[in-house]
Amino acid sequence: MSITRALIDLDRLVANAGVFREAAPDGMDIMAVVKGDAYGHGAVACSRALVDAGIRWLAVATLEEAAALRENGIDEHILVFAPPLADRLPAYAALNVDITAVSIEVLEAIVAYRPELVERLHVKVDTGMSRLGIQPPDIGRAAAILHSTGYRPRAIWTHLAHSASRPDPRSVDQDRILRTVAADHGLADVPRHILNTGGFVHHKELRRAEDPLARIGIGLYGIALTSAPPADRLQPVMRVLSRVLQVKHVEAGTGVSYDHTWRAPEATRIATIGAGYADGVPRLLSNRGAVGFPGPGTSHPIVGRVCMDMMMVDIGPAPEAATSDIATGDEVVLLGTGGPTAAQVAHWADTISYEICTGLGARVPREYADRAGQ
Numbered sequence: 001m002s003i004t005r006a007l008i009d010l011d012r013l014v015a016n017a018g019v020f021r022e023a024a025p026d027g028m029d030i031m032a033v034v035k036g037d038a039y040g041h042g043a044v045a046c047s048r049a050l051v052d053a054g055i056r057w058l059a060v061a062t063l064e065e066a067a068a069l070r071e072n073g074i075d076e077h078i079l080v081f082a083p084p085l086a087d088r089l090p091a092y093a094a095l096n097v098d099i100t101a102v103s104i105e106v107l108e109a110i111v112a113y114r115p116e117l118v119e120r121l122h123v124k125v126d127t128g129m130s131r132l133g134i135q136p137p138d139i140g141r142a143a144a145i146l147h148s149t150g151y152r153p154r155a156i157w158t159h160l161a162h163s164a165s166r167p168d169p170r171s172v173d174q175d176r177i178l179r180t181v182a183a184d185h186g187l188a189d190v191p192r193h194i195l196n197t198g199g200f201v202h203h204k205e206l207r208r209a210e211d212p213l214a215r216i217g218i219g220l221y222g223i224a225l226t227s228a229p230p231a232d233r234l235q236p237v238m239r240v241l242s243r244v245l246q247v248k249h250v251e252a253g254t255g256v257s258y259d260h261t262w263r264a265p266e267a268t269r270i271a272t273i274g275a276g277y278a279d280g281v282p283r284l285l286s287n288r289g290a291v292g293f294p295g296p297g298t299s300h301p302i303v304g305r306v307c308m309d310m311m312m313v314d315i316g317p318a319p320e321a322a323t324s325d326i327a328t329g330d331e332v333v334l335l336g337t338g339g340p341t342a343a344q345v346a347h348w349a350d351t352i353s354y355e356i357c358t359g360l361g362a363r364v365p366r367e368y369a370d371r372a373g374q
């Protein structure tokens, strides 16, 4: 068994999906966003669990991510967010995935290649993110190309730029722009999808029964961006554990780890933990982060620089009562119940929770549990 491992609770994943499905109006379902290896949780296992629970739509970032799901027997609808470069269209078609059209160029390439692929197209409109998508003044041309084929695209969609932390009038504007351009160019009857986790949670008024899908990512993994309902019912899916490799006494003034950026202010004990930045522990946690010890139920600070494969924790002087002591081999919680939340780790590392879970190292095995056991 690996020293550092991630426990993934698939029941919680499915329950979190249920939280969004219950809060969605009739007619709206979720598209489960499983890109980035399901935000570090393992795309194949998570997709299987979600599909078994009745989820009909998945989304990934790249064609390779879609191929991995298909190779593992996942036959549901998959939308690939990355637009196809013309030479890759045959691969999109062969995998039977849905395609994002982000420009006139992409539309023309698809129509020239196989007009019937329009039925698998999700036409992306850039309503304010300035990342991917057809800009509103060009939608007229795009609509003319689409109409000329006689096929109806699967969807028209956009991505919100300001949805993560609070309700924002700019999200409402983006929604309005999408509806307006669709209506103005004969695309009003094309199904729409707009909301991500933040948009869904913060904008109940944008959860519209006539929009069949909401693209939910981070919320599925129980990483709440806010405590607003229904996010208050989400449960974290991932727990990352490691173990103590060595415990040593150090005298006052002893330097710890590379460059001795921390010195013991008084005699103490240092526990060396078997996880470092190659496992996804951000190096920015050096002298800032903490880990949990489930046995004694305590939390202790990370001291000195986080190394590639290890980090050191100041566990204090030996306690009087040996029962609450920390010893070589003990389990340590790096993330999740009994330790810091993804949001706490993200705060220490000056980043967002998305990067913390997605950055879990490839060498950390994901162990899946559900009600049925391992």
Ligand SMILES: Cc1ncc(COP(=O)(O)O)c(C=O)c1O
Residues within 6 Å of the ligand: 033, 081, 159, 195, 196, 197, 198, 215, 216, 217, 218, 219
């Ligand atoms: C286009 C698109 N839609 C939906 C999502 C899901 O967003 P979230 O994880 O905030 O729910 C993402 C993730 O970044 C995305 O890129």
